[in-house]
Amino acid sequence: MDSAPVNWEALDSLVLSFAKSEHLIQSEETSTTTANPKPSSPPLSPESASSPSTSSSHSSSSSSSFQSRVIIHQIRRCVESGDIDAALEQLRLHIPVVLDDHRILFRLQKQKFIELLRGGTERDRELAIQCIRVALAPCALDAYPEAYEEFKHVLLALIYDKEDESSPVANEWSEKRRFDLAGLLSSILRAHLHAYDPIFSMTLKYLISIHKLFCNRQGIPSPISDLTERLLYEERDAPALPQEMFYEAPPFDEVDIQALAHAVELTRQGSVDSLKFAKGDLLLAFQNELCRMKLDLPSLDKLVHEYCVYRGIVEGCPTSTPDVEMENVQESNADITNKAGLVMETRFANEATNLEREDCSTSDVTNQESGYSFRRLRRSRNHAFGVMRRRKRWRGRVENLNCSNNESYTGTSGDATADKDMEIRENGNYEMILEMRELAYKGMAEKVVEEINCLDPDFFNQNPTLLFQLKQVEFLKLVSGGDYNGALKVASDHLGPLAASNQALMKPLKETLVALLQPSEDAIIKAVPLPVLATSLQVAMGKRLGIEEPQLMRIMRATLHTHTEWFKLQMCKDRFEQLLNIDHLKEVDQFPKRVSDSCSRSLVDDCANNGSSQITTCSSGKVPEEGTSPPVALTGEAACDESAILKVMEFLALPRADAIHLLMQYNGNAETVIQQIFS
Template sequence: MDSTPVNWEALDALVIDFAKSENLIEDSCSFVSSTSSPPSSPSSSSSPSLSSSSYYSRLIIRQIRRSLETGDVDASIDLLRVHAPFILDDHRLLFRLQKQKFIELLRRGTVEARDSAIDCLRTALAPCALDAYPEAYEEFKHVLLAFIYDKDDQTSPVANEWSERRRFDIAGLMSTVLRAHLHAYDPVFSMTLRYLISIHKGFCFRQGISSPISDLTERLLLEERDPPATPQESLYEAPPFDEVDIQALAHAVELTRQGAIDSLRFSKGDLFQAFQNELCRMKLDVSMLDELVREYCIYRGIVDSGLASPSGFQTLSKPLKVDQQLHGYWSSRDCSVEVDCSASKVSDGDSSITTPYMDGSPEKSTDMTSMQGIDVELRYACEPTSTNEDCSTSGSHQHENIRVQQRSRINTYAAGERSKRKRWRGRNDDVGYTPSVSSDESSKQELSTTTLVSSSCISQGQQGLEGHSVQDINNREDKYEFVLGMKALASKGMATEVVEEVNAMDASFFVQNPILLFQLKQVEFLKLVGSGDYSSALRVACSHLGPLAANDPALLKPLKETLLALLQPNEHALDKGLPLQALATSLQVAIGKRLGIEEPLLMKIIRATLHTHNEWFRLQMCKDRFESLLQIDSLKQVSPPVFSANATSKSNADRCSNGSSQVTISSTRMSEDGSSPTQVSSRDVICDENAILKVMEFLALPRADAIHLLAEYNGNAETVIQQIFA
């Protein structure tokens, strides 16, 4: 599972969209300003949206949910009357609300509350019971027993009515209905995580294997779900839906067949809307998810860690006192950094800071004022020693000036990257709604957060100074900035600078990671070829690529493919060569581990769940119908690196489907002995989806077994069933 390739840039985009959608980070383009006026009616968001535009509606839903969970039914009704009056027009839901209000009034135990409960019966509950639904009047008469049975009597006929569990049931039901009507679905990443974890759990259970992330998935995705929203139509009429859609929904979100039919009825036959409704019924530990996202954003340099120096650029422009590894690195760079920074004015394409932001959305430009400030600070810190001192201990003064220019460009580039980071603000918008949490639940949440935070070196650094010295925290920040700096340089193709910086930090790093060195030297080679400097390119190949390939035969083939770039001098060799973003992430993880910075838990979860997603649909011999909606396919779109011997291999899932969910291609080979039903040569059999479902239903077989049987009988379901029962 650890070796599963992931498109981390696609995950960055999903995570950033989640953080912006939930207003967790401060961003000038935030949609929060658009929340000053609520939607006037459900028609104002008539089309399903997976974007952050539904933030206001989700916030209202959370407030209604919390008021119901705390027993404040009047507050929830007031909010519904203002923001979703159509809910109160549905007497089925209104009856449920009024019945809960009656119980909550009796729960107070005062004479005034009892009189209010009787008034609620006369004016609200009884009228609703007449036409809410057929069983409503019987439920109305039953709940009257709450007048004579105490709430603490667990043996009473109305013990269930008194149970506080009813609060959470009706709160969940209201959330389900409101979410569907307002199209206020959770961000894509939240639904994607639910889906991947649910498949991961199911796969591990059915295959009898232990999950390496079970401690995380069990706490993150809760077993409990919100109640489903039932349609008003009769449950006894024939479902007007394709059986393929029914089974796809039932298997995707673990519903019964009748549950899938009800869900499709509620969504008026829209399979993807029904799928979203069911996914959002699954409950996530929101506080844990936020912490996972925050940890990942810090690790990837999306948000600021909160420990950086105020100047924002000094981390890479001053010698820092860290542990022995980084201390030696910074000490060796001290002189060259402070000799002459006049070259910081020199422009270089590789160090340009007007680069696309890592979430995939292009930035128009970087604030020129801030960049001028960086340039001034660099020159101010360096000019006093530039005219009279020369710290070079070897080589010519000209060579030292080149190194100074390189360091200046790196510092400027790193400062520009840091200026793009956002500030984490957290979930601070639910002001005024603080639901009561039992002591057991509170301690569980505290334990969950503590366990999660303690698992990451980066997250530990965010918890304050308690238990750590200031120097320790600075050390972690220095390492963190160095790792992010190397990732940023590698993503821009500045391979020469990366190798030099890492070697200065730890001369043995590339000895232990030769493939990373090979990839970086490939980048350097391809850049030189692209610029027309063939002699320097061949020098890199002879000095580095050749010896590395000699030590590892698996690198010989990619070496040959890399050298082919010499035959295409007019093409952009680097663009067609290594995927720089994937290389940058691999470098980040490797250097981070070397410096004691663990990768975030979210990366481990995504790797493991994508692996089981691949394996599950390989066993099912079909393509996931919902992976495009949840952008799972983009997470799997990883460009094969040149150094990989399996660069041309295709995923197993693609081999099992022609892209349509209606047919499945089985590559089962038929033997040509006398036991075969027909004498045919080996060939692929195209199995109709309806035939597969028919065999699965009649014979109670798993999907893969049904496909194998159909392949033996030319895809004819009737023949398969006749042969089995003959």
């Protein structure tokens, strides 16, 4: 399966926002570190797109939402464990208005009755009968029309044993009822408290669900099934109950009904009920449905932690690949790290205030497996450790609201090996890679090449396309500054020989030279997007150390690709991609058209084969502009009226693509399609 280009800066922003909103990292207020400047990135949500003056109120709202999610989680755990009294106490304390809905109260009291009987003692039976008289029976009278019949049915639990699987109340005794009720209550509480999942969490659920749907429909295996199967559960929370006043709600737009139904795999009636609960607000209904999907939080936190460490957002050091052929790499790297650390300490002591360029120091410290030779370590101590200090500290997931702000919570680990990870990082191995990525992001291509050649003379022999693109940036930067002689020297010494040995680079070389004819201020934008180039460099250098890219990168590339392909099949634009920032994740800057058209697929494949799988400079990654359709054959849709498509979707309960396919067979006539199906 192909993969899509990803705007990693946008993903960094989403992931960091998620980690902050879930209190997975140490807060800014309690941290003694200096904030690490991050490149500008798209707003994460409509709220975060507001002016800077609203940032404090947004932070307060985020904290309030987090506390509400923790309260919901605590109530959920009480219900799932059968402690209904504790759940009722929490509800009365935090959200008493929910208990004004007798439908909810009746379900809770009915479950309490069952849990009391489950105790099995005489005292428990007496309390159960008292619960019937005082609470359950009064609620049954006005909860909902079927409540009194349900009340009479549940009384059978008094005479049928919980172990009797053939009894008429076996379902009432089932512990699954606890989880169903807990899910229903969670759905209702989220809406009442506006405690929706973070944007990143909802985006991941949506992309994975579409990925699974696409793979099943197309009959192709998923390359990330090992991750998605354990990350996103199949079961969902029960849908929230619409208020009685909305039972006779005015008809909703069929476009909204079908969009919601097919986005989150609902029946048409389920979509209508969801819109009723959201009072007709399509985006709110969509969020409610996404929050019903359940992620495995320990697995999610592990993925986020791995990604944050890899991208240099939090402290830590990525682990090397466990493959058999890399068994000796970790040992070699550890040896190199220890020796390099001694060299760095010696040089730091002598050069703490010297930031000028010096001659490369030589060392016998080599790593045959990874190819790294730390023979040149010129960074000042203040710079090296200043970069590390700017990274955030991972804490883990909160379990209760009583934890202090600086306390490491139980849940996902990070602190257990934090000291060991920091020791590895301080020795400079992975820190050097992050520094090279930072320099590449700033466009300092000449320095990047010089540093890497000193660290690993064989690196660019294994990654010639990366060298070409770095030299391309250097060339265009010189053109931008008016140094045409210097630019031509870079082209003749580096770009020409590289293109001569790789024909896939010849056309990009020709188009790069055309920059000499363009205004100097426009020349630099003709290179590979710097964030993409920087990430590709990091991936390639990491692989030389046996460090594979994080699993989250695999997931995002695969799911964004299938998202694009799915909506090509649907022949429409995703109405929810802007809400979930999917459009930003796909916004990877491209060459101007004449340059991008000259980039053959083999150039991109060459990057991928050498560990630079993020390099994507061809036009295949381009996202359609707002209001336009995806670049697919639209003759079928053009021949079908939108109302006809919706009519077939509604009457036959078909996906959009299937409805269009049928209409194309019958000249776009919806009535004929329906008649043929039912005849």
